[in-house]
Amino acid sequence: MAALRVATGAGNWFSALALGVTLLKCLLIPTYHSTDFEVHRNWLAITHSLPISQWYYEATSEWTLDYPPFFAWFEYALSHVAKYFDQEMLNVHNLNYSSSRTLLFQRFSVIFTDALFVYAVYECCKCIEGKKAGKELTEKPKFILSVLLLWNFGLLIVDHIHFQYNGFLSGLMLLSIARLFQKRHMEGAFLFAVLLHFKHIYLYVAPAYGIYLLRSYCFTANKPDGSIRWNSFSFVRLISLGLIVFLVSALSLGPFLALNQLPQVFSRLFPFKRGLCHAYWAPNFWALYSALDKVLSVIGLELKLLDPNKVPKASMTSGLVQQFQHTVLPSVTPLATLICTLIAILPSIFCLWFKPQGPRGFLRCLILCALSSFMFGWHVHEKAILLAVLPMSLLSVGKAGDASIFLILTTTGHYSLFPLLFTAPELPIKILLMLLFTIYSISSLKTLFRKEKPLFNWMETFYLLGLGPLEVFCEFVFPFTSWKLKYPFIPLLLTSVYCAVGITYAWFRLYVSVLSDPPVGKTKKQ
């Protein structure tokens, strides 16, 4: 009885929020799932039934193992539970197998591993100072932050409808951020190293970790003006950090090094043969670039400046994930995107090095890294926006300016996930959940910062409101028009271009705010 009271007491809002969203996830079990479901089933089968030496060679299914070794081990561990549900799903040749027990197992594996995410959110809530706490529970920064993270729209639909394991991976990242906030640097570094070997997409934010740990952990002191004191360098710290990273990598890649398979593993992890944009364009710089190219080519054809026979037939929106040529503008190579990404990341890195602002500065740099690589990366998935959205939530409850950037980024980023769910039964779910999250995040942050200047100017308000008509047009009007057969790609094109504008704007504003922020020394004087 006492335990019941503790578990359900009024003060225990956090567990209620976490349990509530977990139950919602359970309700989402019968929804549509994408091919990623089959991808992970296949990986379960590969890791369960084949020896390690075959993991990165097996190619019966087109969905080969292309995550780092820790994820493979994770699937291996899951497969030992899976065999009690349905032995058949562990057969490599059972392509597209999805019995109801398989479905139940896979869905529950995501829901259960999300426990790590919940714990990470709990830790994050402990380490944000936020604004001074209001009287009302619903106006406390901690409450708002935990709703923003636990009930995050993107995670819900990508993990629990579309099917992926972002929940516990994001949990690892948030946990390592929280550890850095709590000055437990070694733990933070360890967790991030582990995370890298779970999913290498987190390499995007690795520069932020590296520079921050080097600058603010290995150098133990600053000069009074905030610049670096070179003689305070601690070799012990650097070596212990290096050791951690080395040990984790050895554990992960060692077996494959021993088997002499490292080149094969890397060729699986970094498939540069895929196209610049994913089937559906992620709303980034390249979407704008390609759209511009498209517009120019149409204009060129109209004005007879271009020869119709020279225009390549395979248009970018036809849905094939292949190489393709831009018509007017120069085509983009992987190397070009890499250089663009590096250039975009550099200023934030410099900022982190020359005017360190403690963990908050690190967090901003991390978000900028994630966003910059989202903007300019090669073959970016629209889901990668979550990499920036989740850490940004931490910033949003701290300052009004950050809250405003967060809201624009989140709303457009989340809206750009809509094309992931294209089936009719899921349409109400995505709209309802999106409304729920957007209305809550905007209103609660507005309430939190009601004493400061309004979060949006008229232009931003107009832009965000425009998402409504866009959705109505794409999902309710367009399918009934005659263009549907001729130009089936228009809704996707509109969505990604419209969202790209918002995300670019948010990225730009965040950059400006980071670069124009006075260094720590000066803020203290004020």
Added chain:
Amino acid sequence: MEKWYLMTAVVLIGLTVRWTVSLNSYSGAGKPPMFGDYEAQRHWQEITFNLPIKQWYFNSSDNNLQYWGLDYPPLTAYHSLLCAYVAEFINPDWIALHTSRGYESQAHKLFMRTTVLIADLLIYIPAVVLYCCCLKEISIKKRIAKVLCILLYPGLILIDYGHFQNIYNSVSLGFALWGVLGVCYDWDLLGSLAFCLAINYKQMELYHSLPFFCFLLGKCFKKGLKGKGFVLLIKLACTVVAAFLLCWMPFFTEREQTLQVLRRLFPVDRGLFEDKVANVWCSFSVFLKIKDILPHHIQIIISFCFTFLSLLPACIKLTLHPSPKGFKFTLVSCALSFFLFSFQVHEKSILLVSLPVCLVLSEIPFMSTWFLLVSTFSMLPLLLKDELLMPSVVTMMAFFIACATSFSIFEKTSEEELQLKSFSISVRKYFPCFTFLPRIILHLFLFSVITMVLLTLMTVTLDPPQRLPDLFSVLVCFVSCLNFLFFWVYFNIIIMWDSKNGRNPKKIN
């Protein structure tokens, strides 16, 4: 309202849960030749769309009443007709006469589910939100919490969106709620109009009719039958008659029409109960097969007498001392009396009791939560048949968590908060040591929850013995019935002692 965004969030959560539940299976999916309630609803669209209004309730070559004949009042039929027009617009195959029987497709399921959601969104949800917003005695936060709990009540969600009840409960209950809202806030005419619509949508709403009648009559008495009260009475009577006339217009043209509709609505020739219901008659048949022993008309008389006697005290009390609070409690106890004792009760009729219990959620959070959990549990056999185990368990847990966190129910188990103070005081006059009631209730709650969990587990995992194939569903009904009897006693105690309590302060004044 400053907290409007929380209210919106709460409504959106309610809608999301509803829609996710609706992705599950429905009753009679892929089970020819009779299918289930889903098919009944579709069939009515077919009938109302293709046949002239005069033939809706009559058996004919085009309208086989044995195959899901229309047996609900005219408003339901009109609603079906309306849906049929939309269906005709989308895909005429869905409602083609004869050929569409047993039509099932993903798109059609989506259409049917959407009709439920729209009806819910238009009638039930606004009523709930408005009702809670009008509550003056609790804080804004509590009002929002109450909306959340009411919207998450699993019974209604599972029956309307999972099972697909052969009538949209949310519509009839929504109208009834509008009625309660109107009557409680002194918009009596509006209230009675809404309630008439509820009755004309689903005749089971008659369970609620006596409290409405008594409360309004009591109000008239209070105003003085010779002055304002009489005027009010006349106005009310006119409203009710007009509402009924309007709904029944096409059927009042011929005597035979009216009688036929009435025969369809009240099929007295059916048995005392069907399937497994958690009421007294069904539970009692475990020991004695009343259905086979007693002749048919005696069954009717007995059930009528029991029902009448069981609801009489509460109704008299309400007529003499009309108050919104007493009204709500009387709604609970009357509906519960009907459910427990009346003739031909469906297991889904427990929803009619649950609605008023939802309304008193903030007054007696502990007991209401308990009751609402039991009421959902009592429909377990039905839900299992429709393969709705997973959503049932999940929504019940969600509802429990919502209630427990927003009302901290376990801290509200004192005599005062159970509204048993005056009762205990009166008992203590004779037995001074009568102080253990809250503790007993808490233990009963634990016991009840444990039995429910155990029975659910057993039903799901074990095969019943061959001699008793219905063992578990009978046990579920029996246990629920015991719980309901306890609640019936509890609510009657509250009603009887509450009015006394209400008079005492006046005397002091």
